Amino acid sequence: MSTPSSSVQEARVVFGRRLREIRKDSGLSARALAVLAGWHESKCSRLENGSRTPSFEDIRAYTRHCGAAQLAEDLIATARGIEGMYVEWRRIERSGLRRVQESVIPIWERTLRYRIYSSWLVPGPLQTEAYIRALLSSIRDRRRLVDDVDEAVLVRVAKQHIVYEGNHRFSVILEEAALKYRIGGSETMSGQLRHLLSVSTLPSVSLGIIPLDADRSALWPVEGFFLFDDAQANVELVSAHLTVVQPHEIALYAETFAMLAGMAVYGPAAHALISKATDALE
Template structure:
C-alpha cells in the first residue's frame, strides 16, 4: 500500500490496527501468540498492530481465526480494502488505460448535486474544451507511458460534461490566474479554452472565480481538489489520486475552498483577467 501524504489514510490504517489489537486482547493472546498461531515471524504481529505493515485479506482471516473471531473477518477485510482504495497511484488507476479511468468517475458525477472545484494546475475537466482535454491527456499518456486510448478518454470526459446542464446541480469553480496563462496545446487551443471559460461563467448554475496573482497573499495556492456535496473530496497529486471521506478532513478542504474563494474575483473582474490572458496568448 503506497504511503499517502494525507493524515486520513494514516488514521484509517490505525483504526484497522486498533480493531485487530482489540480482538487479540479479548482473546487473551499476546502478539507472540498470534504470530505463532499464524506461522509468522514474531515481529509481524507487532508491525500490523502499529500500522506499519498493512495486513492482507489472508492475514486478517488468520488473525481472526486464531483469536476465535472468524465472524469479524469479513468486516475487517472490507475496512482494509477501503483504506487501500483511499490512495491510488496513477499507474494503478490507469493500468487499464485513460479511457476506463475517465469512465469510472461518471457515477460520482451523476449522484453529486453540489460541486466545488479548485485548480492551481489546469482548467478543471468539467469546463475544458475538447482541444484542451486532448492536449492535456496526450501529455499525460506520453509522460506515464500509457497505451494510446486518448480519444476514448476525451470522449468520456466530454460525455461527463452533460451534468453541467442536467438537473438542479450547482457548480463553483476556482482557478488560479496562472492557470489562464499556462500554455496547453498551443495558441489556438488556449484561446479557445479561455473563450469557453467566459461562456461557462454565464451559466446560471455556475460560479467561476479567478484567484489573481498578487505579492501579498496570506492564503497560498494549494493542490487541486474537488468536493462532491459533503460526502467526498478527491485530490490529484503528482503521485496519485487521493479520496477523502472523513468528515473532519472534508471540512478542512471546505474551509480552504472558502478562504480561496474569498481571494477570487468574479463576473466582470474575472472576465477581464480571462480576456487579458487571451490577449497575451495572441500577442
Template sequence: MPSSSSVQEARQALGRRLREIRKDSGLTARALAALAGWHESKCSRLEHGRTPPSDADIRAWTLHCGAQHETADLIATARGIEGMYVEWRRIERAGLKNTQQAVLPLFERTHRFRMYQSWVIPGLLQTAAYTTAVLNTIVDLRQTPDDVADAVAVRMERQRILRSGNHRFSVLVEEWVLRTVIGDAEVMSGQFGHLISVASLPAVSLGIIPLGARRGSGWPVDSFTMYDDSQVNVELVSAHLTITQPREIRDYATAFNELAAIAVYGATARSLITAAIDSLG
C-alpha cells in the same frame, strides 16, 4: 495537504482498532501470534500500520479475539485503504478512454461538486482542443496507450451534467492556470471564451484566485475535487489519491472554504480571464 501520508495515517488508525480488539479479548500480542501461527513481531507490525493486513490476517485476528462480528467491516476498511493511493500508470494502463469512463457513475450521483485546480482548467470546463492538448501531454509523459481522441469524446459527453440533473458546481482556479499555455495561443483563446460562457450557467460558480492574493490561510495545494461530503479525489504528480475518511474530508472542505474566501467572482473574474486573453497577443 497530505498525499501518500494519508494512506499511512489510515493504516495506523486501522492498526489501533486491531489493537483495541486484541486488548478487549485479553490476549497479549505474543499469545495472538502463537494462536495464528505468525512470527511474534507480526502483531506489532499490523498494530502500528507498518504492514497492511490481508483478508486472511483479519479473519484470523477476529477469530482468535472472539470478534468475528467485526470481520466484514475491518476487511472493507483495509481494502478501502489500499485503494486510496493508486499510481497514474496503473490507472491509465488500459487507456485514457477507460479512465474517463470510470468516473462517470461518480459524477452522475454527485449533487455538489467543489473543485480546486492549481494545474489546469478543470475537465468539466475544458474545450475539446484544450483536453486534447492536456491528454497528449499525459501520453508523452507517462507512455500510456494513445487513445486520446476517444478519451476526449468521453469527456465532452460527460459535460452534459453541467446543464442537466440536480448538480451544482463550485469551481476555484488559480490565476496562474490562466497564464499557463496549454497547446498554443489559439487553443487557449478558445478555452477562455468557453470558460466565460460556462461560468454564466446557473449551476456553475467560478472563482479565480488572483496572482498576488494575500493568503492568511488558503495556501495553494494539490488540485482536488470534492464529491458531496462523501469523497475527495486529489491529483498528485505520480498518483491519484481517494479520501473517504470523514475527518480528512472536513479538512478539505475547510481548505476549499479558505481558498474560496480569497477568490474573485463575476465581473472581476471575467476581467482576469480577459486579461489572460490579451496576454496571448
C-alpha cells in the same frame, strides 16, 4: 496539511487499533491469536500498530479466530480503501487513460456539491474537447502510455453531462495564472476561455478567479483539489493520485477552499479577467 504518506500511515494505525479492539474483546492475547493463525507472534503486533498491511486473508483469519468473522468483509472494504488512498499513476494508468476516466464516473454521478480549486488548469467539468485532447495527449506521451486518447476524450466529454443535468452544483476557484498557461496552443486555449465564459453563466456553476495581484499574505496557491460533497477529496500529485477520506483532513481542505474563495472575484470582474486573457492570446 499532512503529507500523503503520513495520511495513509495514520489510516493504517487507526485500522490496527480496530483489530486490537476486536482481539481484546475476544479475550485472546496476541500470542494466542498468533498460535491459532499459525503466525509469528510479532505479526500480530505489526498488524495492530499499523506497521504491516494485512492481506485480505490475514483479516479473515484474524476475525475468524477472534469469533468475529461477520466483521471480515467490512474490514476488508476499509483496508481496500486505505490502500487506494495513495496510488501511483503508473499503477492507475497501466491499462490506459480510458479506464482512468471511467473509474471516477460513480463518484461523479453521486456527488451533488463539488468544490474545485486549480492553480494551473481549467478543471475537467469545464474543459473543451480540444483542451481535454491536448492534456491527455501530453500525459500519454510523458508517461509513455498506450494510445487510447480518443476513447478517453469521449468518456471525459460524456461525463460533463452532470454540469447541465440534475442537482449537481459546482463551485470552482481558479488562479488567474490558469487562464494564461497555453494548453494545446493559442487556438485551443482561446476556445477554452470562451467556453469558460459561457459555462460560468450556468445556474449550476459558480466561478471565482483569484487575481494575480491579490494579497496572498494569508494563503498562497496550494495543490489543486476536488472536494466531493464532504465525503472525499482528490489531489493529483506528480507521481500519484491521492484520495483523502479522513474527516479532519477533508475539513482542512474545505477550510482552505473557503479562504481561497474569499480571495476570488466573481461575475463581471471574473469575466473581465477571462476576456483579458483571451485578448492576450489574440
